[in-house]
Amino acid sequence: MEVVVRRVAAAIERSNSNQRVVADRERLAAFSHQLFEVQEIDRGHLARELHDEIGQVLTLASISLHEVKALASAAARARLEECCRTVDNALEQVRSLTLKLRPPLLDELGLEAALGWHLHRLAGQAGLIAHFDCPPSLGRFHPNIETACYRVIQEALTNVVRHARASEIWVKLQIRDAALEMSVRDDGIGFNVQTRRQRAARGESFGLVSMEQRVLLAGGTIEFESAALCGSVVYACLPVAATPAASIPAGECP
Ligand SMILES: Nc1ncnc2c1ncn2[C@@H]1O[C@H](COP(=O)(O)OP(=O)(O)OP(=O)(O)O)[C@@H](O)[C@H]1O
Numbered sequence: 001m002e003v004v005v006r007r008v009a010a011a012i013e014r015s016n017s018n019q020r021v022v023a024d025r026e027r028l029a030a031f032s033h034q035l036f037e038v039q040e041i042d043r044g045h046l047a048r049e050l051h052d053e054i055g056q057v058l059t060l061a062s063i064s065l066h067e068v069k070a071l072a073s074a075a076a077r078a079r080l081e082e083c084c085r086t087v088d089n090a091l092e093q094v095r096s097l098t099l100k101l102r103p104p105l106l107d108e109l110g111l112e113a114a115l116g117w118h119l120h121r122l123a124g125q126a127g128l129i130a131h132f133d134c135p136p137s138l139g140r141f142h143p144n145i146e147t148a149c150y151r152v153i154q155e156a157l158t159n160v161v162r163h164a165r166a167s168e169i170w171v172k173l174q175i176r177d178a179a180l181e182m183s184v185r186d187d188g189i190g191f192n193v194q195t196r197r198q199r200a201a202r203g204e205s206f207g208l209v210s211m212e213q214r215v216l217l218a219g220g221t222i223e224f225e226s227a228a229l230c231g232s233v234v235y236a237c238l239p240v241a242a243t244p245a246a247s248i249p250a251g252e253c254p
């Protein structure tokens, strides 16, 4: 009898601790979700502030400097030329940072426009040949899905530029079976997926984990495939609601 009681007590303890693990996991998922949302809101806010405040001030300073330069003596002109270059560089950095934080195209025109623009700009800077395969009829999705898709592809592209030593890059988006499928492929040096994921899980890098978390929180799946000297592919699949985003109230946008 005593043995039975002990077994039942142990089973209850196991079941309680299983429930605690499940509850902890759910809390963690909800917390990560909120973290990503707050991060997106902050990025959007920062991007607008940068553009509307610092961007405007630098634009005015640049215009004034160019005007003064035209009127200045030859001796002063060389110095003013340098000032103009400095201000124009700062302006370019503000523009580029604004776009990295939250491209206005994503909220205004959706994934096809925002990703196409980002891909071609990045590929141009990095000297890569870019291929973008996305149906023009892709349409709009819930802002959370669009953000997850954009951020996953953005990180995958950054990884290609930083690590792959590739010459070509392929980005594909399509809708299949009520899911938004995306892939980013490169013809670079490849990497050991298992080792890199383990290192990422230990906190030694952030990109792979962040892609995975965004996709999992949106209810999707993600896979990384790579082999030495055979390039790499990131595949992700996000479930999309039947409701077109056009009917989503603007206030819901992050
Ligand atoms: N397309 C790729 N080609 C070659 N190696 C890659 C590619 N993508 C990822 N890697 C390898 O996987 C590692 C982990 O990628 P991850 O994005 O997590 O980290 P990271 O890019 O080094 O740093 P960060 O945390 O800033 O993203 C990289 O350091 C790199 O070695």
Ligand SMILES: [Mg+2]
Pocket: 155, 158, 159, 206, 207, 208
């Ligand atoms: Mg990375």
